[in-house]
Amino acid sequence: MTTLVKARALSKQYGATRALDKVDFEIEEGRIVGLIGPNGAGKTTALKAILGLTDFEGELDVLGHDPRQSRHQLMRDVCFIADVAVLPRWLRVRNAIDYVEAVHPGFSRERAMHFLERTKIKQTSRVGELSKGMVTQLHLALIMAIDAKLLVLDEPTLGLDILYRKEFYTSLLNDYFDATRTIIVTTHQVEEIEKILTHLMFIDNGRVTLDRSMDQVAEEYVELLATHDKAAAAQALKPLYEREVFGKKLYLFEGVSREELAKLGELHTPSVADIFVAKVRGGMQ
Amino acid sequence: MKAAALRLDKMLVRREFWENRSLWIAPLAVAGVLTVLSIYMLVAVLIGHNQTVNNVDFANGPHFQLDNLPDFSDADPDAVSMFVRMATFSLGWVFNILMQVVVFFYLLDSLYAERRDRSALFWRSMPVSDLRTVLAKLGTALISVTAITFVVTIAFQLVLLVLFMIMGGVVGTHPWALLGHPGAFLGAWLLLAFGLIVQAIWYLPFYGWYMLASSWAKKVPFLWAILVPAGVMLAEAWVFHTGHFARMIFAYKLRWLQLTFNIGSWDMHDLKHVDLSAGPMVTLSNVGDLITSPSLWIGLAVAAAFVYGAIWLRGKRSEI
Numbered sequence: 001m002t003t004l005v006k007a008r009a010l011s012k013q014y015g016a017t018r019a020l021d022k023v024d025f026e027i028e029e030g031r032i033v034g035l036i037g038p039n040g041a042g043k044t045t046a047l048k049a050i051l052g053l054t055d056f057e058g059e060l061d062v063l064g065h066d067p068r069q070s071r072h073q074l075m076r077d078v079c080f081i082a083d084v085a086v087l088p089r090w091l092r093v094r095n096a097i098d099y100v101e102a103v104h105p106g107f108s109r110e111r112a113m114h115f116l117e118r119t120k121i122k123q124t125s126r127v128g129e130l131s132k133g134m135v136t137q138l139h140l141a142l143i144m145a146i147d148a149k150l151l152v153l154d155e156p157t158l159g160l161d162i163l164y165r166k167e168f169y170t171s172l173l174n175d176y177f178d179a180t181r182t183i184i185v186t187t188h189q190v191e192e193i194e195k196i197l198t199h200l201m202f203i204d205n206g207r208v209t210l211d212r213s214m215d216q217v218a219e220e221y222v223e224l225l226a227t228h229d230k231a232a233a234a235q236a237l238k239p240l241y242e243r244e245v246f247g248k249k250l251y252l253f254e255g256v257s258r259e260e261l262a263k264l265g266e267l268h269t270p271s272v273a274d275i276f277v278a279k280v281r282g283g284m285q
Numbered sequence: 286m287k288a289a290a291l292r293l294d295k296m297l298v299r300r301e302f303w304e305n306r307s308l309w310i311a312p313l314a315v316a317g318v319l320t321v322l323s324i325y326m327l328v329a330v331l332i333g334h335n336q337t338v339n340n341v342d343f344a345n346g347p348h349f350q351l352d353n354l355p356d357f358s359d360a361d362p363d364a365v366s367m368f369v370r371m372a373t374f375s376l377g378w379v380f381n382i383l384m385q386v387v388v389f390f391y392l393l394d395s396l397y398a399e400r401r402d403r404s405a406l407f408w409r410s411m412p413v414s415d416l417r418t419v420l421a422k423l424g425t426a427l428i429s430v431t432a433i434t435f436v437v438t439i440a441f442q443l444v445l446l447v448l449f450m451i452m453g454g455v456v457g458t459h460p461w462a463l464l465g466h467p468g469a470f471l472g473a474w475l476l477l478a479f480g481l482i483v484q485a486i487w488y489l490p491f492y493g494w495y496m497l498a499s500s501w502a503k504k505v506p507f508l509w510a511i512l513v514p515a516g517v518m519l520a521e522a523w524v525f526h527t528g529h530f531a532r533m534i535f536a537y538k539l540r541w542l543q544l545t546f547n548i549g550s551w552d553m554h555d556l557k558h559v560d561l562s563a564g565p566m567v568t569l570s571n572v573g574d575l576i577t578s579p580s581l582w583i584g585l586a587v588a589a590a591f592v593y594g595a596i597w598l599r600g601k602r603s604e605i
Contacts, residue, residue, distance in 0.1 A: 051410075053406065053409065053603055071409065071414075071415075071600075072412050072413055072414035072415075072417075073412065074412075075409075075410060075411060075412035075413075076412040079410065080410050081410075082406055082410075085403070085404070085405075085406030085407045085410060086402065086403040086404055086406075086407065087404060087407055088304070088398075088399070088402050088404035088407070089402065090303065090304050091303065091304075091404075092303070095300075095303055098296070098299075099296055099300055100411065102292050102293055102295070102296035103293050103296055103297070103411050103412065103413050104411055104412060105289065105412070139407070143410075
């Protein structure tokens with residue numbers, strides 16, 4: 001296993017706000033990591049630091065580079081789409097392909113054309129003439145045609161319709177991803193990506209509150225649906241979170257054995273969104 | 286490796302011309318309009334010539350006497366050379382001023398537009414360093430004020446030459462004799478090219494300043510580029526009641542011309558009475574003086590500082 005990203009005590013201060021507060025994490029090759037957090041939690045700051053787009057304190061190693069020093073070298077092996085990185089309106093589709101082909105050694109024109117063939121985008125159009133969804137499709141086609149070690153997607157499907165979003169993640173998995181590639185993705189549509197993730201990372205208030213493989217997550221987090229008479233017993237096991245559902249109690253447990261919980265009621269595997277809400281709410285209480 | 290680097294640089298410059306079409310459309314449009322005007326004038330002159338006298342009054346303009354057209358049949362080669370030079374430099378002057386204005390606006394936009402349209406992060410997601418990007422933009426400006434100015438000037442001059450031949454042919458001043466002096470044209474063009482290149486190098490601190498303003502401004506880089514030096518001038522005038530800074534800028538802007546060409550005698554402190562009659566219009570002056578001029582090297586150092594600042598700021602500011 002090669003470690004692609006290694007952060008030690010990574011911190012970033014914006015005025016009085018601590019966007020990142022001494023964060024440690026590692027991202028290894030071949031993973032698809034979902035970076036999940038509420039707005040302003042520090043997700044984008046973390047990504048920007050990895051991409052060399054912002055200053056920071058602490059240590060950060062991305063593919064052997066300090067991203068602050070050598071952004072352009074890093075970009076040979078790292079690709080990203082950020083919701084704030086927009087293609088300029090004057091750019092023609094054909095010229096965009098020519099441009100990336102000339103400046104990026106890892107770009108494959110065939111692959112880009114392959115992705116574009118499935119869309120209605122015309123080669124002669126200017127970006128300004130395309131719909132918002134089409135611009136994103138074009139951007140994704142350009143980026144996915146690059147043979148990169150690390151792909152960073154920051155809200156990649158913003159503005160796309162459901163059909164294309166599904167298609168995008170499917171093709172990301174089938175046409176793009178393999179054991180030598182690594183993807184970090186952030187999105188608010190957690191349910192869309194939870195099936196493709198191998199790892200999950202929560203960021204809240206500038207701290208990493210969860211950093212697990214999806215297998216570990218499935219093992220550690222259990223949802224219990226119990227009747228009210230079992231409430232006291234359930235409470236004793238210190239649930240992360242509880243709420244009322246159809247006259248029953250729904251609890252979310254972290255690191256409590258399934259056998260013990262099975263005695264109290266029905267067990268389910270919680271969705272990432274549920275765990276996320278439990279973690280963030282739990283942190284607030 | 287070298288081929289790939291060259292390909293990359295070429296693409297960076299091409300990208301600039303995609304975004305900033307005015308860099309080539311503006312000179313072509315002006316040349317086109319001037320061509321149409323010239324043809325119109327030629328027709329008007331020829332009609333006037335055939336109808337009445339060889340004296341056309343262009344609505345209170347200067348009298349244009351076809352009789353006074355130079356006859357080239359047995360002209361002195363030096364005179365022909367001077368004539369061609371004057372013509373080349375007058376035309377070059379027009380397109381030079383045009384391109385300086387176009388490039389001024391191009392550079393003000395060069396590092397600001399990508400932040401305004403939020404494409405900066407797309408460009409910076411490519412393996413191209415800020416240094417290379419900024420230098421490609423500066424290079425585009427230099428190509429525009431030299432190569433484009435040069436090519437358009439010469440193309441338009443050739444159009445005028447054809448019109449001039451037609452006119453002279455009608456009047457009978459043997460204009461085709463001009464073609465017997467190819468050296469005169471070649472010499473004038475070389476001189477023009479040299480002048481444009483010297484000027485481009487000489488103006489680097491201005492170009493660098495515009496780029497710095499462009500990478501700095503969160504709004505209207507034009508105002509930063511203009512108001513900062515204007516502020517310095519005003520402050521100096523207010524505090525010291527002097528105008529050294531303004532005079533220095535102005536003198537610097539013109540100094541290259543003095544060092545490159547002999548243009549009559551011309552007194553920097555009395556620009557209202559420039560005496561062009563004292564000497565030939567343009568001949569090359571001592572290039573050694575140009576290269577050893579402290580102004581040149583101080584200017585280049587200032588330019589380097591400004592460009593470095595622009596590169597540094599591009600790394601810091603991806604968003605407005």
